[in-house]
Amino acid sequence: MTLDGTNSWLLAEPGARVAAVVDPGPDDEGHLARLAGLAAERGQRIGLILLTHRHGDHSAGAGTFSALTAAPIRGWHRSFAAPLADGERLDIGGLLVDVVATPGHTSDSVSFHLPADRALLTGDTVLGRGSSAVLHPDGRVADMLTSLRRLRDLAAEAGTVILPGHGPVVVDPVPVLDRLLAARYRRVAEVRRAVADGEVNPDAIVRSLYSRVDPLLHRVARASVEASLHYLDVTDDPLRPSDHAP
């Protein structure tokens, strides 16, 4: 599921001797060698490998890349030797990078804010095009809504750009984040209506809501519908239907 490919981001302060890579991507020898080569051309060594979340299209090459560069790997998940913490400030050869917890797509999804560059690296939380799936049971709709609002607050500073995990750079992120929030609420409302109509089977809801869904994406659509069903069960949000029996 790399869509049109995973974006790997090479970050360094101009003139610095050290760089970081966010999401080295799948275990693709050519791609990883190219990333290391780009840094070497600028006289930089890779000092840190950061992961936006643990999905293989972002992280599978991290071990190989770490062996190639001797750089440590850091991500949100507790399985890492030094898990990232919300609000932590990283200093990569003078480049300051703030860690922003943005769960929702997965529980371990994290974004990176470069305040001096007004850039947000969002992994799969915000994509260059389309909207990201909340993957039940690990991903939670309530978390995604909170994360999108948090990113919207950070993106409100004029000139902020989003550097996503897939697709092109988002140069005007606030309206995009507003659309993603509205789309998420719309999707929940659609599931709520299906439930109110007596449909509780996730596969049947997927068929009624996503009539044109590619069979390959059915699993993702189902996980998204299940995430909405879970949200409707647990949330105090006004969207929660009063007539929905658990």
Ligand SMILES: [Zn+2]
């Ligand atoms: Zn992902």
